Amino acid sequence: MLSKKIRKIISEAIANLYGKDLSNIEFQVERPRVREHGDFAVNVAFILSKKLKQNPRKIGSDIVKYLETSSYFSKVEVAGPGFVNLFLSSEILHDELREILLFGENYAQVDIYKGMKIQVEFVSANPVGPMHIGHGRWAAYGDTLARMLEKSGADVTREFYINDAGRQMDIFAESVACRYSELFGEKPEFPEEGYRGHYIVEIAREIADKYGDEFMKINFEERKQLFKDVAYKMVLEHLKKVLNKMDVRFDVWFSERTLHESGKLEQAVKMLEEKGFVYRKDGAVWFRSTDFGDEKDRVLIRSNGEPTYFLADIAYHIDKKERGFDKVIDIWGADHHGYVPRMVASMQALGYGKEFLEVIIGQMVNLLSGGKPVRMSKRTGEMITLEELMEEVGKDALRFFFVSKSTDSTLDFDIDLAREQSQKNPVYYVQYAHARICSIIRKAEEEGLKVNKDEVELVKELNLAEELDLIYLLSLFPETVEVCAKTRDVHHLPSYLIELASNFHSFYQKVRVIGEDEKKSKARILLINGVKTVMSTGLSLIGVSSPERM
């Protein structure tokens, strides 16, 4: 990674100029906002000026003097109040392009999480109905984060927690049983809290199509019980189908029910009790989460003997720990953020390190239609499903859109705008750049212009500013991925890809790849191959395809 190499060079310079004990001070190697300020800018003079009690400008120029002879840079200058601006030499950029061509899709493979077993749990939608747009955001985000963690060396498990126990499930089964009965002329009373969405009727009809009136032979109560399984499995299959269409695949589908059935809940209580954080009050069993900063203690087992969702969740996380993950990342919607302190408290009570559980809270998605909010309610059933949306705008546009914004911001999704803009979506801009490159390469091959493996040295022919700028931008790819993985702010990658596409389109306009000069042509083919590699690797990280033609 270029910035790391530069960091090393600067540290060496400091060691030589000011002594070894100063060589490990913290400083920034950043990409300047303005092109004229170089490829990289270093703020080390400001940091040193405090320690050395010297003018930063003076320190800067001393460092510049030291670096001037380095073959890494074509120009080094001190600027402004004391920034050291570095301009990369073309040799270094040529080396970088060679590296890209050599490593291909592994160019951005970094090792910051090497050897780490990380679990990412996301979506985890209740299997009582179709997924909505909010789920889509977490599906896209979670899967992309997982891909980036993998690129960073981690061994990642994608997991979906199925809330197949508890009252929601009962209500759901009863709702379906009612609709099913109605299809055969019976009119049981529809439950007060039942799900009224049309999809319930569809599930009932699906069951009727598949099994006929078979379930009418048993009484309503038995029917209800049975549907907890039959209807639930249908929904689950449906969820999997939609997620598959989004290219989101889970390694583990974890059933909450299995925790209840295997006695894991009781075990969890016992474990917390042994640590001394459990007490009884008002007939209920409590966890003293206030010991860990929660605002109030929480119930584990209700006075009626029923466990809370919270207890099941603790048991679930104990199971995660026992499966040997070094880190588990839970992705939750903002409507659950109040739940974080108690969950974190339970992990601390159990003595799991602070690093073990990380909860990422993502803000909500507002669905708009023509600028006006659309309610998303399972109860009334008035909503646009994720599947419908994907059919409208396509998987690529959908995924790109979802991961392009910070998870800290609520996302306004205007369905009409999405329809209207789907052709102008930035994703096509990026994909078009890729398709264009493929087209040039095809054309070159038609004309018999092929670059052999031993001709990689021709990258030396690349000396135009447009060419070198493009390589410079390519060199920023690995650290972009690293930043995304580290900060969990995945949206930096789409921004980067748009910038790369923009630079390429601009390059395309100014510089002809296939031309008179064979060496230059070959060199440029190498260059655009580099762009193609980075672009398709980047797109694949967000689960978007790289079309060869458009």
Add this chain to the structure above:
RNA sequence: GCGCCCGUAGCUCAGCAGGACAGAGCAUCGGACUUCUAAUCCGAGGGUCGCAGGUUCGAUUCCUGCCGGGCGCGCCA
């Protein structure tokens, strides 16, 4: 009332572990296709970075307070 998130160009959003004149896409206006895909490019207009203080050589970025918006404060999940 308390807690979390947000408030940047007409719209949707980047930038924020402090850094040098604030960016992109869309929209608007004006140019560029007999040449590797015009789903493209080049140019123009457009911003008191919610408001007020503070810390700093330097604040859109950090701190405090206020204003505005979203979400949450169950022996629900």
